[in-house]
Amino acid sequence: MIGVGEIARRKITDAKDEIDGKTLGKPALLVSDGLNSTYGVDVDIGVKKIDTNTADEVVVPLRNVPIAAGNNELIYADAGAPVRLRRSVTGQWEIIGFAKRFPGTYTRVPVHIPAPTLGPLPYTSGDPTPIGLRAYRIPYGELSDFGAYGSVPYGAIAIYRGDTLIEVR
């Protein structure tokens, strides 16, 4: 008889695959044993979660995804770089290289669907809401948009969800 743990393990193994994502910052040192180092970075894979405060569905990134060993070029990836992620048999994602595609915009359109009545269906659609993540290095000319001179250093990265600024790092 197969245990629940074994079933879960097999499910994860079966689901082993690769996806494309984009970095939301510059890779930074994640762990080190003093001799060897592992870098990690936040990666947007275009997948939602339900915001616990607002109950809205919003795209959130995978946090601190490790970069596979032997990928020096990946360490120099800048914010917004397309990367390839592979899921290991233990269910963890890691970045294995650059990709040719990456998650772009994510737009949600609410539609009100009434029960069918006489005549054409009187459905209505609301305003589209962009919820996709976007990260870019703030150009010199825009630094003052984020506070007084000096409060945001040159090279800082802005992260937007749709048109809403959610983070400066």
Added chain:
Amino acid sequence: MRVDWVGLPALDAKRDVSLYYWEDATWAQCATGELDSGAGALDLSPLVVSLSHTAREMQFVLRWNHELTELPQPGRIVTIRDNTTGQTLFAAQIDAVNSIVEQRGMRSCSATARVREAAPWWRVTRWNTDDYPAGTEIAVIVTDVLTAMGLTEAEINVPPFGRWVPQSSMQLGGIPAWQMLQTLLFPTACDPFVDALGRFKPISRDVVRDADVTLPDGHLLGMSGSKASPPVTSVVIKWVDRLLSRYEQQDQVLGAKTLSTGFFQFALTEKVWWSDDRMQRAASTYLKTLQDINSGLLPVANVKYDEVDEFHGRLRLSSLVWDSALVTVAFAAMLALSATPDTVTVPPGGGAAIPVMPSGRTPQMGAVGAIMLAMMSQGTGNYEVWGTPYDYVHAVNKTEAYNDAVRSEERREEEIETDWIWDEAHAQQLAIIELLYRSLAERACTVDVADDPRIEPGDVVALPSGERIYVTDYSRNLDRGSDATLSLRGFAV
């Protein structure tokens, strides 16, 4: 809607049809109406015990004694002719002959015939299309696929969709023809459909359009319905943006070179590529000097760097020439001085040898020294080219249409991936159409109406009561003398 059908059965009409079996007829003949008369066909009507068909399949049972010399053969076309109007009601290709019985005084069999696109030729065999450039109308590709499948112009009814190939080039490969048609028609919000006479046309999945057929009073005979699992509440279309996005990496070393020069050359040009495969792009490149080529005894060359294009740069090294000139002059001096005799002084009256004055060799050694200086002044420099690598990639966007009235525990999301979306507006329009179609399709219903041969799958039918249904299939009982009714399957819209 079958627009070529003329004349509707009366409300209380009884069935009056013929079943024809064709040995050599083709679908092209069926499409052009050549089979309507039944001339040249074997009329099976007197042998028919039961006959019915749906939009995709025909079933009939035959019973005979000596009338048939051989059984109907799979692959042959059979047509049903409406004797009241003289038009072909439905045509199909025999797929299987079953229940073959022979007993004293009676032989019988049943047969199943299917529409032409049910054949493995359409559904199983895998094909490739040509490669189509960006901007090709999707109708052109659909027509090409159908032509390759053997359809003639009379059998193809594909209007321009106003949708085009969005990527640089597109080719469908390794999939059956029917799947190709489904893939191609998805961005147009249509499904592929072969009508009752074997003609191809797209049918719209838009459920909120005006009704195609409006039934008059008295034509609705009965209605039943059901509701299945929770309907789809959200449709996500994952599509590839046709516009490329530029992304950059951090400033880094793109390439390195070690250069040597000296008296032996006047100029040197070296290309520096940003990657081994020479495909990496970079911008804002500049030269970093790790070891200057002029860091030796004397300066020997000038180094200049140019960015040639986005893939590579060029290091140009030009000698200062003095060392080459010096070597040349010194060598000439050595040659000249080698002919200069040494001065010999002889004492008066002879005697012991007196040392020779090296009047030629001293300046000759000066020339050798000059050559050695030039040789020692060979320079070696290490250089790195830095810059910002970048590339162009495709964004994969998502557009979601969701029912805003459902509770979270009722959510059922479906994701559709396609490379055939033109822009965000197209994606939103398609997502809404798909959401409405898929969420309403769960509300299945069956409506019995007085027969109307114009009605086909894909039609929106307005009932006399004002309700509307989207037709996905129908069935028609054609037993001799039965009522001329039609059973529509679909969902309320």
